Amino acid sequence: MEQLRLEPITKVNGSVTLPGSKSLSNRILLLAALAEGTTVVENLLDSDDIRHMLGALNLLGVNVSLNEDKTVATVEGVAGKFKTPSEPLFLGNAGTAYRPLTAVLAAVEGEYQLVGEPRMEERPIGHLVDALQALGGDVEYLKHKDYPPLAIKGGKINGGKVEIDGSISSQFLTALLMAAPLFNGDTEITIKGTLVSKPYIDITLDVMKRFGVTVSHDNYETFYVNGCQQYQALERIMVEGDASSASYFVAAAAIAGGEIEINGVGAASVQGDIGFAKVMEQVGAKIDWYDEKLVVRKGELNAVDIDANAIPDAAMTLATVALFAKGKTAIRNIYNWRVKETDRLYAMATELRKVGAEVVEGEDFIEITPPDTFNDVAIDTYNDHRIAMCFAMVAVGGKPITINDPKCTYKTFPTFFKVLESVSSQ
Numbered sequence: 001m002e003q004l005r006l007e008p009i010t011k012v013n014g015s016v017t018l019p020g021s022k023s024l025s026n027r028i029l030l031l032a033a034l035a036e037g038t039t040v041v042e043n044l045l046d047s048d049d050i051r052h053m054l055g056a057l058n059l060l061g062v063n064v065s066l067n068e069d070k071t072v073a074t075v076e077g078v079a080g081k082f083k084t085p086s087e088p089l090f091l092g093n094a095g096t097a098y099r100p101l102t103a104v105l106a107a108v109e110g111e112y113q114l115v116g117e118p119r120m121e122e123r124p125i126g127h128l129v130d131a132l133q134a135l136g137g138d139v140e141y142l143k144h145k146d147y148p149p150l151a152i153k154g155g156k157i158n159g160g161k162v163e164i165d166g167s168i169s170s171q172f173l174t175a176l177l178m179a180a181p182l183f184n185g186d187t188e189i190t191i192k193g194t195l196v197s198k199p200y201i202d203i204t205l206d207v208m209k210r211f212g213v214t215v216s217h218d219n220y221e222t223f224y225v226n227g228c229q230q231y232q233a234l235e236r237i238m239v240e241g242d243a244s245s246a247s248y249f250v251a252a253a254a255i256a257g258g259e260i261e262i263n264g265v266g267a268a269s270v271q272g273d274i275g276f277a278k279v280m281e282q283v284g285a286k287i288d289w290y291d292e293k294l295v296v297r298k299g300e301l302n303a304v305d306i307d308a309n310a311i312p313d314a315a316m317t318l319a320t321v322a323l324f325a326k327g328k329t330a331i332r333n334i335y336n337w338r339v340k341e342t343d344r345l346y347a348m349a350t351e352l353r354k355v356g357a358e359v360v361e362g363e364d365f366i367e368i369t370p371p372d373t374f375n376d377v378a379i380d381t382y383n384d385h386r387i388a389m390c391f392a393m394v395a396v397g398g399k400p401i402t403i404n405d406p407k408c409t410y411k412t413f414p415t416f417f418k419v420l421e422s423v424s425s426q
């Protein structure tokens with residue numbers, strides 16, 4: 001297995017330009033593919049999750065041409081008419097590809113199979129399939145009920161009133177919303193249980209609106225979407241920098257000192273994970289806010305006790321910031337960490353303890369008290385990009401650490417360690 005040794009970093013300084021947002025890239029690619037007309041997507045993320053969406057679109061007969069560094073895509077929309085693919089669509093472990101494609105393909109003519117990595121077969125999708133079946137969609141499990149892989153016979157959805165359970169993943173509602181304009185009638189979607197990861201729904205509504213479809217809702221409890229609508233291509237759309245990827249550089253500047261200018265997201269971001277920078281201000285970071293940029297400096301770091309349901313991805317970064325904050329950090333209301341790339345509550349608790357922290361792992365929370373002395377250990381990353389990236393903060397805090405399987409960062413941020421090195425001094 002490949003390992004990456006990170007020597008203690010004494011200072012970070014300089015400027016980083018973020019790669020495009022994963023959440024925006026995959027939503028934009030799918031809606032551009034469904035639209036009528038050609039869309040040019042700029043600052044597209046080049047990473048595994050996006051590669052899987054592009055691979056699926058290719059098999060569905062959508063022409064997408066990429067520039068040399070794969071950050072500009074020209075997507076020739078097929079106006080909702082996909083080709084029946086010659087093989088199953090392999091979507092890796094990309095939730096932002098698997099869930100929206102499931103709903104969209106149930107709504108357009110054709111026969112499809114959606115498969116993924118072994119971990120994808122352990123990530124639930126039953127709440128989405130229940131809603132699609134209730135609407136008359138023909139979606140079947142190929143192995144185990146409630147889990148991928150799936151077989152879909154598309155084109156049979158009339159709309160109507162439907163409930164969807166929002167308590168495990170917001171991606172199910174995102175998927176249903178993106179597909180609903182293609183249904184043959186209007187749809188009224190009511191959320192059952194509490195909706196988790198709510199800010200991601202704002203990303204969905206924002207992207208749909210840009211492609212010409214407006215959704216109304218009553219306080220995120222019931223959503224109304226008109227049927228028989230066509231997404232309209234955009235001449236040009238720019239993907240914002242990834243706010244979850246920004247979290248590592250916000251944290252690095254706050255921990256190590258020096259100053260980092262982070263370009264690509266800021267106060268005007270549509271991504272909920274920008275909220276991580278606000279949490280870091282509470283922890284003690286000094287941040288200058290601009291519309292599309294943050295400038296971050298060190299402060300005295302103190303533990304916080306937060307509900308992180310709205311920022312589940314960036315909250316993992318807080319778990320390693322906790323190693324350098326005075327007192328006990330608590331990150332609450334994060335049950336769905338357990339159904340992501342790995343069981344992140346178990347994995348984070350295990351690896352933080354290896355470093356020397358005192359950790360309480362609750363069913364839906366984690367509490368972290370920093371170590372008196374740090375252990376120089378190898379961190380297992382569980383094929384989870386965010387574990388690899390957030391444990392780099394140990395080196396940023398001046399302690400050596402080894403990251404096992406560093407290439408797992410390719411899921412969303414292939415250049416992460418290079419970018420971190422570019423702002424680090426030993």
Ligand SMILES: O=C(O)C1=C[C@@H](OP(=O)(O)O)[C@@H](O)[C@H](O)C1
Pocket residue numbers: 022023024095096168169170171174196197200312313336
């Ligand atoms: O819609 C999205 O783009 C995402 C929603 C979140 O998932 P959940 O809604 O499952 O928490 C987040 O963790 C994921 O990385 C991306």
Ligand SMILES: C=C(OP(=O)(O)O)C(=O)O
Pocket residue numbers: 093094095096313340341386412
């Ligand atoms: C949970 C994540 O990914 P996915 O989009 O596969 O759910 C993530 O990127 O942290």
